[in-house]
Amino acid sequence: MTDLQLVPLVDEGLGNSAYLLDLGDGRALLVDVSLDLRAAWAAARRRGLRPAFAADTHLHADFLSGARQLAATEGTRILASAAGHREFAHTGLRDGDEVDLGGLRLRALATPGHTEEHLCFLLLDGDTPAGVFTGGSLLVGSAARTDLVAPGRTEALARQQYAALRRLATLPDEVAVWPTHGAGSFCSAPPGAERTSTIGREKATNPLLRVADEDAFVTALTGSLGSHPPYFRWLAEVNRRGPEVLDTPPDLPPLDVPAVRSLLADGALLIDVRPVPEFAAAHVPGAVSIPLRPAFAPWLGWLVEPERPLVVVRGAGQDPAEIAWQAAKIGFSGLTGELAGGLAAWVAEGGETTGTRLVRPGPLGRERVLDVRQAAEFAAGHVPGAAHVELGALAAGAGALSREPTVVMCGHGERAMSAASLLERAGHRDVAVLTGGPGDWAAATGREPERGS
Incomplete structure (x- = not known):
C-alpha cells in the first residue's frame, strides 16, 4: 500500500478538520476546505503541491466552502454530490462513482443523514480501502446532527444517518476514518482530543454504533442536539448557489x-x-x-x-x-x-468610555449569577442557584431579563463578557463578569457545583 501523505488542517474555532492529500505527482486533493484557504495554501506550498481536486462531502452549514474559490483561481476540479444541485461547475457524483486521482481512486458513498445529499469519499489504493472521508456522517465517538435541513426532517434524516453509519461499519476495521466535524463543532461532535479514528475503533467505542436498534439510535442522536448559530439556517444554500469568488483578500479599512x-x-x-x-x-x-x-x-x-x-x-x-x-x-x-x-x-477625540467590573472566583454574595454556557455544559456542573440563559439567546433576549445586580459567568470569561456587553447594551447596570468557570469557583469556595438543569 502507498504511504499516504495526509495533512489534517484543523480549524479549532469551527471544530472542523479539512484534509490535504499529497497525490505523489505534484498534485493534491483537498477535502472540505473553507473559504479561508490560508492553512491549505501554506500546507500545499511547503510540499510544492498544486490543488488539483477539491471534494466537498456535503453542503456545509457552518462555513463557506473554498472549493469554488480554488476552481476559479487554480482550475481545481470540484467533486461533490450530484444530488446537491450546485449551481456552478463541478463533477457531480452519485453512489459508487469513482474518480481516478492518478494511482489512488476516490469512490463516492451515498450517506445521507447529516444532510440529504451527503457523500463519504472512500480512498482506494488499488483495490484496498485506505481511509474514508466521512464529513458529517461517522465522527469520532458520534455522528453529526440531523436537524439542520428542516425541523420536520430531523427524525427521517436520523434514520438515514443510522443506515449510513451501518454501511460505513462494514468497511474493514483497519480503514482510517477522517471526519470533518470534531470537538468544538456545533454540528454535534463530542468533546475529546481525537479527530481521526479507524472503523474498528469506532465499532468498539462509538456509542451510536453500539445501540440496540434504529429507534434507540434516533433517540440517542436527536436527544443530544444542542443549539446552533442562526447562520446555519442559510449558509448551506449559499454553498449550493456558489460562494462569491474573492478577487482580493478580505480586509479592514x-x-x-x-x-x-x-x-x-x-x-x-x-x-x-x-x-x-x-x-x-x-x-x-x-x-x-x-x-x-x-x-x-x-x-x-x-x-x-x-x-x-x-x-x-x-x-x-x-x-x-x-x-x-x-x-x-x-x-x-x-x-x-x-x-x-x-x-x-x-x-x-473626546469619545466616552465605560468599564465592566471583573470578579475573581469566590463567594458571590447576593448578586444574581447568570451562566451563559451551552445547556449541556450547564447541566454538567454550575454554581448552585445560578440562572441559565445561553449566550446565543441573549442577543435577542437581553432586554427581557429583570434588571438586578448580576455576575455573568461561562467557562473562562470570554462568553461571559460578550453576554455582559449585550446586557449593558440593553440597559442593564451593575453587571460584572466572573474570571473563570464553575471549576474555579469550586476550588475557591470548597463547594461542589450543582448538576442538572
Missing part, C-alpha cells in the same frame, strides 16, 4: 473617529475584539465584546445580524487579516472597517 461616529449614528454596530481585561478596563458604550480567539467566527455569526454594518475595535497586537478572514468564512461581509488608532484614538 481604517476609519477615523468622525467616520465611525457617523456609521454608528446610521445603525452600525461596534464589535470590540480585544481581550476580556482590556474591554473590562474601558470600551465604547454600546460596543459588543467578541474577543478574537479561535472561536471568534461562530460567536460573531451567533450574536450579530449578517446584514448589519460592523465596525471593529481591536488591540494593537491583533491581526486585522485574522478578523476579516474569520468573518468571511461564515459569509459575513458587513465589516465596514476598523477604528483607526483603536480606543486611544476614540478617547483622544
Whole structure:
C-alpha cells in the first residue's frame, strides 16, 4: 500500500478538520476546505503541491466552502454530490462513482443523514480501502446532527444517518476514518482530543454504533442536539448557489473617529475584539465584546445580524487579516472597517468610555449569577442557584431579563463578557463578569457545583 501523505488542517474555532492529500505527482486533493484557504495554501506550498481536486462531502452549514474559490483561481476540479444541485461547475457524483486521482481512486458513498445529499469519499489504493472521508456522517465517538435541513426532517434524516453509519461499519476495521466535524463543532461532535479514528475503533467505542436498534439510535442522536448559530439556517444554500469568488483578500479599512461616529449614528454596530481585561478596563458604550480567539467566527455569526454594518475595535497586537478572514468564512461581509488608532484614538477625540467590573472566583454574595454556557455544559456542573440563559439567546433576549445586580459567568470569561456587553447594551447596570468557570469557583469556595438543569 502507498504511504499516504495526509495533512489534517484543523480549524479549532469551527471544530472542523479539512484534509490535504499529497497525490505523489505534484498534485493534491483537498477535502472540505473553507473559504479561508490560508492553512491549505501554506500546507500545499511547503510540499510544492498544486490543488488539483477539491471534494466537498456535503453542503456545509457552518462555513463557506473554498472549493469554488480554488476552481476559479487554480482550475481545481470540484467533486461533490450530484444530488446537491450546485449551481456552478463541478463533477457531480452519485453512489459508487469513482474518480481516478492518478494511482489512488476516490469512490463516492451515498450517506445521507447529516444532510440529504451527503457523500463519504472512500480512498482506494488499488483495490484496498485506505481511509474514508466521512464529513458529517461517522465522527469520532458520534455522528453529526440531523436537524439542520428542516425541523420536520430531523427524525427521517436520523434514520438515514443510522443506515449510513451501518454501511460505513462494514468497511474493514483497519480503514482510517477522517471526519470533518470534531470537538468544538456545533454540528454535534463530542468533546475529546481525537479527530481521526479507524472503523474498528469506532465499532468498539462509538456509542451510536453500539445501540440496540434504529429507534434507540434516533433517540440517542436527536436527544443530544444542542443549539446552533442562526447562520446555519442559510449558509448551506449559499454553498449550493456558489460562494462569491474573492478577487482580493478580505480586509479592514481604517476609519477615523468622525467616520465611525457617523456609521454608528446610521445603525452600525461596534464589535470590540480585544481581550476580556482590556474591554473590562474601558470600551465604547454600546460596543459588543467578541474577543478574537479561535472561536471568534461562530460567536460573531451567533450574536450579530449578517446584514448589519460592523465596525471593529481591536488591540494593537491583533491581526486585522485574522478578523476579516474569520468573518468571511461564515459569509459575513458587513465589516465596514476598523477604528483607526483603536480606543486611544476614540478617547483622544473626546469619545466616552465605560468599564465592566471583573470578579475573581469566590463567594458571590447576593448578586444574581447568570451562566451563559451551552445547556449541556450547564447541566454538567454550575454554581448552585445560578440562572441559565445561553449566550446565543441573549442577543435577542437581553432586554427581557429583570434588571438586578448580576455576575455573568461561562467557562473562562470570554462568553461571559460578550453576554455582559449585550446586557449593558440593553440597559442593564451593575453587571460584572466572573474570571473563570464553575471549576474555579469550586476550588475557591470548597463547594461542589450543582448538576442538572
